[in-house]
Amino acid sequence: MARKILIVEDEKHFHDLYKEMLEGKGYDILSAYDGDEAMEKVEQKKPDLIIMDIKLDLVKGDTVFQYLKGIPEYANLPVIIVSAFSQRDYKSLEDIDPKVVYIEKYKLTEEILLEELEKKLKNKISEVLEWEDKFSVGISMIDEEHKKIIGLLNKAICVKEQNGNPEELREVLREITNYVLTHFKTEESYMKEFNYPEYKDHKEEHRIFSNETTAYKDKVIKGDYQIANEIIEYLKWWLVNHIQVTDKKYTDCFKRNGL
Numbered sequence: 001m002a003r004k005i006l007i008v009e010d011e012k013h014f015h016d017l018y019k020e021m022l023e024g025k026g027y028d029i030l031s032a033y034d035g036d037e038a039m040e041k042v043e044q045k046k047p048d049l050i051i052m053d054i055k056l057d058l059v060k061g062d063t064v065f066q067y068l069k070g071i072p073e074y075a076n077l078p079v080i081i082v083s084a085f086s087q088r089d090y091k092s093l094e095d096i097d098p099k100v101v102y103i104e105k106y107k108l109t110e111e112i113l114l115e116e117l118e119k120k121l122k123n124k125i126s127e128v129l130e131w132e133d134k135f136s137v138g139i140s141m142i143d144e145e146h147k148k149i150i151g152l153l154n155k156a157i158c159v160k161e162q163n164g165n166p167e168e169l170r171e172v173l174r175e176i177t178n179y180v181l182t183h184f185k186t187e188e189s190y191m192k193e194f195n196y197p198e199y200k201d202h203k204e205e206h207r208i209f210s211n212e213t214t215a216y217k218d219k220v221i222k223g224d225y226q227i228a229n230e231i232i233e234y235l236k237w238w239l240v241n242h243i244q245v246t247d248k249k250y251t252d253c254f255k256r257n258g259l
Ligand SMILES: [Fe+2]
Pocket: 146, 183, 187, 243, 247
């Protein structure tokens, strides 16, 4: 099946130029001329990759990009940004997705576009998650647990990508779910012990996540193997966001109490 590429560009001249570069190369080309239309097309047509300008009319490209990164189903959708602005002006986008590809509009050639496109499409599902300093909550014992979770998640990605053995995948999903639940218990017991003021809200986030993952895992165990990609993307998205936002809030409190 041909891979679907969505071109989001409000200047017709550039839009047609990208289209021309990709035509006859075995892709299905979809078009959107502003940010609203882009989001609509993503939902309706489920593209495999987006080529997007930043300075669009009405809803801007960076808004679309942030919207995509906030939804688990689309968070891993590769986006190539092509803009007349320099990358420096959009440095903040790298915090949302460090793997963002940014090409300056006037430097774009057919060769560069095709090369970046193939690289991105190849990595689309198999991207493992590397531990980065920004994931650290500043407490080594908790960091070690988070590293183990990321390691298990990578194991699931590798099983899915390399041999696709359903039994092995089921096993690693069971392993992740069990380990994450143990990790939640560790965090919650410290929060309780240290009278952490946001204990209830944090615990609620854990509870919602546990229910979602258990439901997903049960579907895979019952044989819905196709859902495996969705669960892996969901796990990745949730963990990265939860660790970087919610978990980091307890650092001061935990440290004050001697952790
Ligand atoms: Fe955590």
